[in-house]
Amino acid sequence: MNEPSSASRTPFIIILILLLAITGVQYFFNFNGLGTDAAMDHAQIARNVARGQGMTTNWLRPIQMVSGSTRAGLNPFLSDAQIHEQEAIRAGQGETLVDPEKFNPYALRDTRNAPLNILTEAAVFRMAGVHKFDLWSMTGSSMIYLPDRIVVGISCMFFILSVLSCYYILLRMFDVTIACFTCLTMILSNLFLQYATSGLPQMMMLFFFAWGIHFLYTALQNKEENRAFLWPLIGSSICFSCVCLTGWIGLWPMAGFLIFAGIRFKPHGLYCIPGLITLLLFLAYPIYINRSLSGGFFGTAYYTIFTGLTGNEEIAMNALVSGSIPIAAQKVVTSVINNILTQGDLLYENLGNLPLAMVFLLALLHKFKRPEVNQSKWGIFAMWVPAVIGMAIYTSNKTGISLGQIQILFAPFFTAYGTAFVLNLIARHSNKELISILRGGVLLLSLLITSLPLLLNLPHIVRVGILTAGRGIPAWPPYYPLGLNRDLRTQTAEKDFILTDQPSAVGWYADRKAIGIPKMVEQFMVLERILKFHGGKVGSILVTPSSTSKMNLRTISSSYGEFTPLVLEGTVLFQTKDKNPVYIFDHSRALAPLAQRFGTPDSRQFIQGAEMILYKDLQKTAPQP
Structure with a gap:
């Protein structure tokens, strides 16, 4: 030896x-x-742990939402009428349809990640005060989130x-x-x-x-x-x-x-x-x-x-x-x-x-x-x-x-x-x-x-x-921390959920609840039906370069299905803005139900030009179950 x-x-x-x-x-x-998505995912969960909320996550995976909701007593694939009927029967028995102890989208426990790295970060976050979001807001000129x-x-x-x-x-x-x-x-x-x-x-x-x-x-x-x-x-x-x-x-x-x-x-x-x-x-x-x-x-x-x-x-x-x-x-x-x-x-x-x-x-x-x-x-x-x-x-x-x-x-x-x-x-x-x-x-x-x-x-x-010590160079594209931490957060409500192609970044930098974009509009309706029972809704849709960067049209179409026109609209706007802007979101037949809520002239908010668009639902009240 x-x-x-x-x-x-x-x-x-x-x-x-x-x-x-x-x-x-x-x-x-x-x-x-x-x-990387994984690093942001660990960080946002660690921040929730530091707040005493346990291993809750801001990134709601659709497959976990449906599974958790079903186990809690709500079958989101039923129609609204069928769900109301079940709810009335349970109410007559003195019970609730959904068991909040088993599923709550506002306090969804993470079951994706191993815990040790997250718990280590949480301990450091607690000592540094990172769990207090406002203390670490990006109010200055720095482009790097501290x-x-x-x-x-x-x-x-x-x-x-x-x-x-x-x-x-x-x-x-x-x-x-x-x-x-x-x-x-x-x-x-x-x-x-x-x-x-x-x-x-x-x-x-x-x-x-x-x-x-x-x-x-x-x-x-x-x-x-x-x-x-x-x-x-x-x-x-x-x-x-x-x-x-x-x-x-x-x-x-x-x-x-x-x-x-x-x-x-x-x-x-x-x-x-x-x-x-x-x-x-x-x-x-x-x-x-x-x-x-x-x-x-x-x-x-x-x-x-x-x-x-x-x-x-x-x-x-x-x-x-x-x-x-x-x-x-x-x-x-x-x-x-x-x-x-x-x-x-x-x-x-x-x-x-x-x-x-x-x-x-x-x-x-x-x-x-x-x-x-x-x-x-x-x-x-x-x-x-x-x-x-x-x-x-x-x-x-x-x-x-x-x-x-x-x-x-x-x-x-x-x-x-x-x-x-x-x-x-x-x-x-x-x-x-x-x-x-x-x-x-x-x-x-x-x-x-x-x-x-x-x-x-x-x-x-x-x-x-x-040379860039004062501001730093962010990992853009596709991540723009300043826009998420400041602009996105101020333009969205705390109780609303955001449908986005980078839910990890939204959950970390904006501290908002985020859901990944599914392939079908019908799937989106199922997810929002789940949120209704908890008084929530998808309040906005955020599209970023995550959905298009280094991808060809076939890959984008395969990944996003009926939402492809939505994720491509920024690219088309960027090419047509000097002449006659083309809003392909409004012309998609499959996306027509969403365009009525998110495609109005005042809905689009450009956080980073046409490359990063926030589509806001301007309806004042949340949908009721």
Whole structure:
């Protein structure tokens, strides 16, 4: 075992200084606000938790609304007359038709997200006062929402802790050269820095995952030395269970860990039981909540399985019933296999563009001298295989960062093993003088390949960051925090719901209840029928670049169905505004019932020109049930 010594302090200090410097540059000079739905979704739920409202959400998924309403006693697919008849019968029996304890759109519990990252953000929000919305309103000239920096600050903190943890763990497993090199690649990798400043929970997952590997390594080492290994194994189970509570995708590598523990430690099958019990204890409360609210163990998170099958999670979330999700059963196996192959195609990119990480698969064929190091690689591989299957199901395999993409968790350990394998091959060279040159050359070249994109852009990042320090550059398109936080909020009523193509942003920046746009007008009527029973209505419709950015007409039509003319109107207005503006919303036969409410001349409010339009329902009274 290579314990940290005074000889390793200087490299550690260099790593720490570089880590703080690069992270600081990204945080202060290259941050454009939150840019993913998942990060905003976590943040708005965390703010509600900080207010003492529990895990309630401002983002109402249509499929959860229908399911919850049905379980509460209201069948929204019945006509108004049938519902009134049922309500009268229940009233005669001294009962109400809808049980508000089971469903309330104004206090809808989230069953989509894992809780640990949200609860961590909520604790910080409470201390910082973010739960008081008016204290953080965007009243000045800044284009960056300050609570966004708090969210990302938490993510950056876990990035720093993860790098330092990896340094200590890899120093134990290998040596100072491999530990330093791996940490340098993490610090200088664009992908690691993107996740660190995204607000997504990957950095928290990486922190727990790294310590899970540490305890697994300790258990294997203790076994080789005939010492007690149960407690380190339980420690590893706790860490991997925390990964699961940070992101449900963590259940897949957890399954690999349980399989490995059951096979590696004798008697076979016995030592996976403590890990399974630990996992069930950690998941007991979330499962209980999901079961009571949705009738299923996995809640709304179950429908994320359609992300890899349809290419878009919201296609499933915006459906009213699971049977209407457009996926054929016979295509499921084909889609999953294709997605697994795509995971292989994107492996280098998803591992952070770390060249030596790719060598890990070759390192599996190499037998390392120390048994615990050699066995740990099979533990990591056993977790990676089911993780790839999980990512194939729960991600769309597109480029860019994603809540369900966790290759980044394996990247440091893949790199360490790949580096150790390459250095072992070099050490076999007969020329002693050439060995040091080859070692340095390989490590330097790999580091340059990883860091070159960042180093080339660093002067530009700093210069632009300094010039725009007062206002910042928002993640536009498609997100315009100032318009949502100030204009949208002042033009909408607190009790009204907003139908929009970016409900996560509306829920976070405007602190309003938002619903995703369904495909059919009839589906919209069903959703509003649910809201009627709680004295609410859809008070406005917000269309942003989220529905059209980087999409062709066929994709837009497939995603939005009968609402396609509505989401395209801004684009058409932008092209025709100088001559004779064309309002295609008003000319859609399918949207005629909505046009009567939201398509009047005074209804349209342009928040960001024709690219961001708010259609207001100017009726003064809410529809009655």
